Amino acid sequence: MDRKLVPHHSHWGAFNAVVEDGKLIGAVPFDFDPDPSPLIAAIPDAVYSQTRVACPMVRAGWLENGPGGGAGRGREPFVRVEWEHALKLVAGELARVRREHGPAAIMGGSQGWSSAGHFHEARGQLRRFLASSGGFVDQTSNYSFGTALTFLPHILGSAQSVTGPLTSWSSIARHSKLLVLFGGANPKNTQVAKGGCAWHGTSAAFAALARAGVRVVNISPIREDGPEPTSPEWIPIRPNTDTAMMLALAHTLVSERRHDEAFLARCCSGFPRVLPYLTGVDDNQAKDAAWAAAITGVPAETIRALARQMASERTMLTASWSLQRADHGEQPYWALVLLAACLGQIGLPGGGFGFGYGSGAGLAEPPLLFPAPAMPVLPNPARLAIPAARIADCLLHPGGRYDYDGKSFTYPDIRLVYWAGGNPFHHHQDLNRLRGAWQRPETIIVHEPWWTATARHADIVLPVTTSLERNDLGGSPRDRFVIAMHKAIEPVGEARHDFDIFRDLAGRLDCEAPFAEGRDETAWLRCIYDAFRERAQSNLVPEFDAFWERGWVEIPLRTDEYVLFAEFRADPRKNRLRTSSGRIELYSDEIAGFGYDDCPPHPAWIEPAEWLGSRQAAAFPLHLVSSQPRHKLHSQMDAGPVSARGKTAGRETLAIHPVDAAARGICNGEVVRVSNARGACFAGVLITEAVRPGVVRLSCGAWYDPLHDEEKPACAHGNANVLTRDCGTSRLSQGPSSATALVEVEKCTNPAPPVSAFAPVPLTAMAG
Ligand SMILES: Nc1nc2c(c(=O)[nH]1)N[C@H]1C(S)=C(S)[C@@H](COP(=O)(O)OP(=O)(O)OC[C@H]3O[C@@H](n4cnc5c(=O)[nH]c(N)nc54)[C@H](O)[C@@H]3O)O[C@H]1N2
């Protein structure tokens, strides 16, 4: 028997693939990972899943009648074709659409996490290919922290406070007395870093906080969001009301003269213009604790006591990324900046604020001494893009106008959609609306290893390898390890690498030279590595062959303690922020100039479109939290046994408070129907006091499984995005607002429909 251990990497951890006689049979964690993720165990099942796409397939109606007939997507059978035939169809269709309609008709933004590995990263390869073949419509920003990415530069001069590095955990453990987490810092989310996470450090960070006696407060509708090792105090808040609580905390500081006037004058601009709003001079409503209590459900005395404690000792404030994925998602972030500014600790060790401490791995590790490797990008010659989360709007309203970041734009008329490395039928909101939009284009091409809902809703599906089937270089800008990802097994079925498919298409479309730059896989890996080595200028980085042999390189940290805004605070005149005033903007003339009614020029409480205090709560009285799943990454590996641990009755688990369950006669473990005006799905119930009454949690990632006999098909499997709203956070940021959704939950009176999301797609007879 031939048995070997092959070094490899994934978004959730580095590992050694265990390969016996050419077959992947296991995955054991990387030696230097202090706290490996259990998700690694899911890999072998995923690689050999019955949901793998075995060969190129084309939707029957498209194959027969050519482009169009989008209503058949997701309904008609697929027909098996030879690779040669499939590539001819794809190249021909790309050439036709480009010739007839130009690059503005080709959507290639292809949002999605793909797999670890700098070179083979599917989205990057697709964008290089479409850029070299004449340009396309891209997607800017993202679903993760898209609102912050667009908004924060206006008030802070950069987005570093959301992308990291943040003030490090080491600084918090050494200097903070109080850590306040809006939205918590749920350890399950820190398993991953896009590109690869070989070093999981948050468990050690939480243990250090506990040892240091830092008091941790979790302000969230869900108790588990507070990291257990820190014995957090839980303040259960109504979802989407954090802005009101933050304003009331600031109001308390100001009314009790506990705010840092010197810091506000020296490092901030516009405080005197927010003050009348805070005190109610503007609108006869003081944003005080009593006012916020009625909105947030948090007692006024709790708010006042917390404000006093914040002012009396070194305090770090944070909000999870989820807070800005909500209607007016700019406001809680701006209000937190206002609160931190009033405390005056920004730029001090263990003080100030940062976003997303619990939203991913590595954000609060000190910066690396030199940058991690990166794959070069090709500029898009068409210079066209839409905000990522506006994809359905774009497909539904060609020629429609929209606002974004102070400018006005027109949606292009998309005829062809090309997706590789993402799952819009996982990640987009209001899937019934997306289904309608998705019928519009003439042709949809998808590269996938697995039959995801997106592949099932495509016209041409090309089977691609998983990372285990190719060589690559793994790592992320937030992780200290660079991993040699050795090919572990031969491609499964007829799968090919995304890169090889694009190179073949580029050959047919006369753009192979700019796309591949004359390099094959090996030459590319050396090229990416050598550029990294060159930038590093360090004898710690061996030559490629030595690195490949050893399997990893460790990048040292620049320092063991990092403090965000330290230089700015030390000398705000010399180290100006890149804002209009050079300081932190608590009032923004720039934003005032945009004239957006949904993003005023200072932090403000604006009622979300749906929340527990709104009119809609009469019909849909439960606030839906569609958080990140514990047992998988988004929709990836949902078909396997690790993800199955998180399911109840074979569906995504809906967590509900005992009082809400009893009121509906719902028992633990049974299947319920979750619905609102946008759609419905079926989920398995977990009754728990860990969610606030009035709140239900249905994490994302269950493969969308529409019941096709319905007009707005319910999802049998519990995909939360049939229930979420598809509206931009504001005209400024146009981010996703998935966290703003009300629902009702009912007992199933009829037997619940069976789940067929993982059923294999039949291999019909070969065409032609
Ligand atoms: N309601 C709600 N919706 C949300 C969120 C939420 O909080 N609530 N969160 C949002 C966020 S933050 C994000 S980042 C998105 C995530 O959304 P996505 O990034 O779209 O989700 P993934 O499941 O990671 O999709 C990656 C896809 O790439 C495929 N893939 C993997 N490797 C390869 C490869 O080598 N080649 C090709 N061609 N394909 C590959 C996988 O099979 C998978 O289908 O979801 C968003 N949606």
Ligand SMILES: Nc1nc2c(c(=O)[nH]1)N[C@H]1C(S)=C(S)[C@@H](COP(=O)(O)OP(=O)(O)OC[C@H]3O[C@@H](n4cnc5c(=O)[nH]c(N)nc54)[C@H](O)[C@@H]3O)O[C@H]1N2
């Ligand atoms: N295991 C695992 N980890 C992941 C991912 C995954 O798919 N699986 N996805 C990764 C990705 S792409 C991203 S972008 C990050 C996202 O990181 P986050 O945005 O931080 O993650 P979420 O789980 O969406 O939200 C965190 C918590 O916010 C709380 N919350 C929701 N709405 C509100 C609110 O209005 N107010 C308050 N106070 N709290 C609220 C919820 O209780 C939820 O548990 O996670 C990353 N980590």
Ligand SMILES: [Mo]
């Ligand atoms: Mo994300």
